Amino acid sequence: MKRLEVQAFGVTFRNPILLASGTWSPRLNELYPLSMLGGLVTKTITVEPREGNPPPRIWETEHGVLNSIGLENPGIDRFIDKVLPELEQLNPIIIVSIAGSKPEEFYTLVERLNPTNVTAYEINVSCPNVTRGGIELGKDTTSLLDIARNLRELSHKPLIYKLSIVHDIDQIVPLLTPYADGFTLINSVPAMAIDLQTRRPQLGNVTGGLSGPSIKPIALYAVHKAKKLTHLPIIGCGGVSKLEDVLEFITVGASLVQVGSANFNHPLIGKELVEGLMENLI
Amino acid sequence: MKRLEVQAFGVTFRNPILLASGTWSPRLNELYPLSMLGGLVTKTITVEPREGNPPPRIWETEHGVLNSIGLENPGIDRFIDKVLPELEQLNPIIIVSIAGSKPEEFYTLVERLNPTNVTAYEINVSCPNVTRGGIELGKDTTSLLDIARNLRELSHKPLIYKLSIVHDIDQIVPLLTPYADGFTLINSVPAMAIDLQTRRPQLGNVTGGLSGPSIKPIALYAVHKAKKLTHLPIIGCGGVSKLEDVLEFITVGASLVQVGSANFNHPLIGKELVEGLMENLI
Amino acid sequence: MQYVKVKVIKNSKVAAQIFELQVEVDLGHVKPGQFVLLYPKGCLLPRPFSIGDYVDNVLTIFYKVVGKGTRELTKLQPTASIYLLGPLGNGFDIPTHHINVIAGGIGIAPFFLLKRVADDVTLVWGVKTKDEFFGLERFKGWDIHLYTEDGSHGMQGMATDCLNTISKDTILACGPIEMLNQLIDFAISNNRYVQVLVEQRMGCGIGACRGCAIRRRAGGYFHLCEDGPVFDARTIVL
Amino acid sequence: MQYVKVKVIKNSKVAAQIFELQVEVDLGHVKPGQFVLLYPKGCLLPRPFSIGDYVDNVLTIFYKVVGKGTRELTKLQPTASIYLLGPLGNGFDIPTHHINVIAGGIGIAPFFLLKRVADDVTLVWGVKTKDEFFGLERFKGWDIHLYTEDGSHGMQGMATDCLNTISKDTILACGPIEMLNQLIDFAISNNRYVQVLVEQRMGCGIGACRGCAIRRRAGGYFHLCEDGPVFDARTIVL
Ligand SMILES: Cc1cc2nc3c(=O)[nH]c(=O)nc-3n(C[C@H](O)[C@H](O)[C@H](O)COP(=O)(O)OP(=O)(O)OC[C@H]3O[C@@H](n4cnc5c(N)ncnc54)[C@H](O)[C@@H]3O)c2cc1C
Numbered sequence A, B: 001m002k003r004l005e006v007q008a009f010g011v012t013f014r015n016p017i018l019l020a021s022g023t024w025s026p027r028l029n030e031l032y033p034l035s036m037l038g039g040l041v042t043k044t045i046t047v048e049p050r051e052g053n054p055p056p057r058i059w060e061t062e063h064g065v066l067n068s069i070g071l072e073n074p075g076i077d078r079f080i081d082k083v084l085p086e087l088e089q090l091n092p093i094i095i096v097s098i099a100g101s102k103p104e105e106f107y108t109l110v111e112r113l114n115p116t117n118v119t120a121y122e123i124n125v126s127c128p129n130v131t132r133g134g135i136e137l138g139k140d141t142t143s144l145l146d147i148a149r150n151l152r153e154l155s156h157k158p159l160i161y162k163l164s165i166v167h168d169i170d171q172i173v174p175l176l177t178p179y180a181d182g183f184t185l186i187n188s189v190p191a192m193a194i195d196l197q198t199r200r201p202q203l204g205n206v207t208g209g210l211s212g213p214s215i216k217p218i219a220l221y222a223v224h225k226a227k228k229l230t231h232l233p234i235i236g237c238g239g240v241s242k243l244e245d246v247l248e249f250i251t252v253g254a255s256l257v258q259v260g261s262a263n264f265n266h267p268l269i270g271k272e273l274v275e276g277l278m279e280n281l282i
Numbered sequence C, D: 001m002q003y004v005k006v007k008v009i010k011n012s013k014v015a016a017q018i019f020e021l022q023v024e025v026d027l028g029h030v031k032p033g034q035f036v037l038l039y040p041k042g043c044l045l046p047r048p049f050s051i052g053d054y055v056d057n058v059l060t061i062f063y064k065v066v067g068k069g070t071r072e073l074t075k076l077q078p079t080a081s082i083y084l085l086g087p088l089g090n091g092f093d094i095p096t097h098h099i100n101v102i103a104g105g106i107g108i109a110p111f112f113l114l115k116r117v118a119d120d121v122t123l124v125w126g127v128k129t130k131d132e133f134f135g136l137e138r139f140k141g142w143d144i145h146l147y148t149e150d151g152s153h154g155m156q157g158m159a160t161d162c163l164n165t166i167s168k169d170t171i172l173a174c175g176p177i178e179m180l181n182q183l184i185d186f187a188i189s190n191n192r193y194v195q196v197l198v199e200q201r202m203g204c205g206i207g208a209c210r211g212c213a214i215r216r217r218a219g220g221y222f223h224l225c226e227d228g229p230v231f232d233a234r235t236i237v238l
């Protein structure tokens, strides 16, 4: 057990397997103890509740999953009152994913969450499915740097920035490094699919984000690249669905790995990856 | 036949099927008449010959092809003397892909090619496999705009800019539109793969570009997005391997479609797509 | 809720494009209208199916072949196995008095289980053409009204043609979207309690992905896997 | 060069991890050392294989199961079919006088065809253990020297152990990279004409992708599909 431990952002993770934002629910705990995982990253939370995008919201492409959820979430008040207490029962390490459509919203979120027991923040500036405060924010380096500076002041907890492959990683990673504790790469990749019967997009919101096996080589690249640009720990995310994928991300320099849409394909995946890593150690 | 014709950039293409840069050779003509295609895009040419990157240069990922050729090419002199005369026998429409590591190289290439019979230029500012003048050029919007302005002055032929998903499409497409005749989207996506046996990258150049089925949803997105930002014709490229893929690209707004790595998988693909489109018309 | 690899007992065609799949699994207590997720080989997302019938640890699913996942299901041979998650969802709210069931096509699937718990039922089942009927013998004892669009069996027309004449009792319904939309209109204009089992693409089945949104008439969204798949027809927009 | 769907006549195991695949195809004239591309199901890139033997429109390929593509090949049943592109590449330059062949493991594959055109041949074949030998009967008439690393058959050692004692005639060789590197050293230090058949990952087989680069000793690259797969050992770096 001990040997799977990872130290990162000043936190001890019992193993490198985390579940990615938006891809798991506490009900997985009915299938296996979520406490055996390295940690859990919450669905992205915003200040106000969000309804999300019009359906259909999800579609299976040939080798990936396309989604356009649109950051549906109950908002920070309800999250702290109702959701968080339940999550805290599941795993000691809860990383809260946060997003805002204005800089002030990020500050509010951090101020509200500082007094709680959550472990760290994952700052989602890479959501492909919202018009403001999503992926565009990560492209606006001036605002982003501003937010990062202020969050560094405000935050009592590690700050992990979640980036997209469409971001200028070369520029952003060094820019944010002084104000960050780590990076998660990558969020789902902007993508779309067409229903040829109707000649309409498969998603209600027209475009979405691609995840799953299709994006693994892209995510490996992003981690490899970021690793050369920062000394901070990196969380690899994108297409992890088997033990080899985890080892590949670790090989390119990831300290921790997040498992996302593979949870839909095989809900025991988190457990099996931890078990696989343990056997791999022997 | 007539009804498959496409008018774009002032050129008449007998059908919308082109073969993508770097993925076909004149030897395909031994298998079917390349003249039946809409046109051919050459391997990217640079002023000086280039050796390309260290091997291994190609690898099959789970659902894509990863390459790092590094723009190996014979250079413009040899291209004009030896390669072009052969290509001109194959199809009336030859689009020459060009790249440079300095702005002047683009100008030289266009000046050298202007007097030839080639149909158009595809300006490759999106190669993931070279250190200078590749994908980074597409990120440097100031230089890019400068090059585009000058090329517009210099060129006697249509100028088609080939972009990457990691480019800021929102910004580049409107910026280049006044100086361009069209866009090709997308080039292969920066990516990498690991050999777990050796813990080394699968490619000699460490990173490469991902093509094939994995990137189709990403390419559809890019075309859809660019279409909203310009009135110029768009060439869709990325993961086309069957008739449905062609129709999907056309549905999101592509005027023409390029077939790339599918040529490796099934060398008759170009022919079969044209035949499929003809049957589809009936 | 369980996630288990289940053994296939039977998988055979019972009507045009429709298969009956039987697997061995202990699901505990299940309600008509609940569903399970199956994980076909080569699919990245699971596929939802109504619990068709369930007795003595044998789960029956009736599925129509429409795409990649259901095509893959047809390949399952007896003794093969497949992962299953369930039971999921709320199921029908079953009144103790007389019930009207309206089913369109494969929308009949959830009502085989209803037969085990309710006797006083009027079943109206419409299909395009008579090849699409199956398992009718299982409904023996119910008051059965069959419709075919082409008139090849029973009355010519649609299941919803019965709406003018049907009793005032609760309606339970499942079928294609056009039929459900008619029922929603009917429920609203007559302020009737009609329970509809609706479909939506799903990612997880357990409230994680927020993919299964169903438009709420009052604004916002329900989630099929948490709030459905059975809804009061007056409360949703399809 | 042809690209055709060919019928499988035979596909059976002939040694540890090694299969013999026979397909029906008219390739015209072929030379030992030339290769074909096979297009296994589910693979995006074709897989190159030496022409093992070719007579009466029957092409034989000997392949070792090492990964996804070759695993897929083992599934081919007689009467199944698979796309093939070929013949490709330059093949060996075959002298009319005595020839020395050095083969390591599955590197024996291209020499079955040589047997049809050359009689005065010394064959040195090394493998790890005796289970890896196959088709020895086909080389009857040649001067054969067998090596196993574990000494389970023939001499104990490697095929390259013969280099001290081998005649001054042309060497044709194919085998794992370590063996080829020894031969390259040998050829350079003794300035000997050694023809080596090398491997490299390929995309297209026809000069399109520029994927199959082989480092040239004089600088720059050869391309396996255009300039090879057989090279003068003195001219390359592996
Ligand atoms: C609660 C519920 C109960 C259902 N019960 C049954 C049943 O008993 N029998 C039956 O035949 N069908 C039932 N369906 C519909 C069934 O889930 C789809 O027909 C099936 O998922 C289609 O998968 P496919 O891969 O063959 O089709 P494809 O079109 O290839 O599917 C591609 C994607 O779309 C999704 N999808 C496509 N159609 C539907 C749909 N109608 N509903 C949800 N997702 C869809 C798939 O899950 C997949 O993600 C039910 C659906 C729901 C939501």
Ligand SMILES: Cc1cc2nc3c(=O)[nH]c(=O)nc-3n(C[C@H](O)[C@H](O)[C@H](O)COP(=O)(O)OP(=O)(O)OC[C@H]3O[C@@H](n4cnc5c(N)ncnc54)[C@H](O)[C@@H]3O)c2cc1C
Pocket (backbone or CB within 6 Å): B059, B060, D035, D045, D046, D047, D048, D049, D050, D051, D061, D062, D063, D064, D065, D066, D067, D068, D069, D070, D071, D106, D109, D110, D198, D199, D200, D201, D202, D224, D229
């Ligand atoms: C000219 C030539 C002749 C060959 N002749 C034979 C033969 O007669 N018998 C035989 O058993 N093998 C031969 N090989 C090697 C054979 O091509 C590989 O073993 C095979 O491609 C491996 O495919 P895979 O999918 O099973 O392995 P994987 O490792 O899963 O392959 C993944 C990728 O790597 C490539 N690859 C892996 N190993 C090699 C390799 N050694 N050479 C080229 N590409 C490789 C594959 O083409 C594919 O793109 C030859 C190779 C070349 C270049």
Ligand SMILES: Cc1cc2nc3c(=O)[nH]c(=O)nc-3n(C[C@H](O)[C@H](O)[C@H](O)COP(=O)(O)O)c2cc1C
Pocket (backbone or CB within 6 Å): A020, A021, A022, A023, A043, A044, A065, A067, A069, A071, A097, A124, A127, A162, A186, A187, A188, A210, A211, A212, A213, A215, A237, A238, A239, A240, A258, A259, A260, A261, A262, C203, C209, C210, C211
């Ligand atoms: C249905 C769904 C919902 C998601 N929601 C979020 C989210 O709220 N916030 C976020 O940062 N990422 C979200 N993601 C992205 C994932 O966390 C992850 O970055 C991405 O799916 C790539 O990993 P994967 O290939 O393992 O799925 C979501 C992904 C999916 C498929």
Ligand SMILES: Cc1cc2nc3c(=O)[nH]c(=O)nc-3n(C[C@H](O)[C@H](O)[C@H](O)COP(=O)(O)O)c2cc1C
Pocket (backbone or CB within 6 Å): B020, B021, B022, B023, B043, B044, B065, B067, B069, B071, B097, B124, B127, B162, B186, B187, B188, B210, B211, B212, B213, B215, B237, B238, B239, B240, B258, B259, B260, B261, B262, D203, D209, D210, D211
């Ligand atoms: C082996 C290989 C070589 C390529 N060389 C070039 C090139 O020289 N110039 C260029 O613009 N694109 C090049 N590309 C990119 C393709 O033209 C195309 O944009 C990309 O592969 C996506 O299309 P696909 O998915 O159909 O392959 C190359 C791609 C491959 C696989």
Ligand code: FES
Pocket (backbone or CB within 6 Å): C201, C202, C203, C204, C205, C206, C207, C208, C209, C210, C211, C212, C223, C224, C225, C226
């Ligand atoms: S299917 Fe994932 S939330 Fe309902």
Ligand code: FES
Pocket (backbone or CB within 6 Å): D201, D202, D203, D204, D205, D206, D207, D208, D209, D210, D211, D212, D223, D224, D225, D226
């Ligand atoms: S394999 Fe493509 S150039 Fe040689």
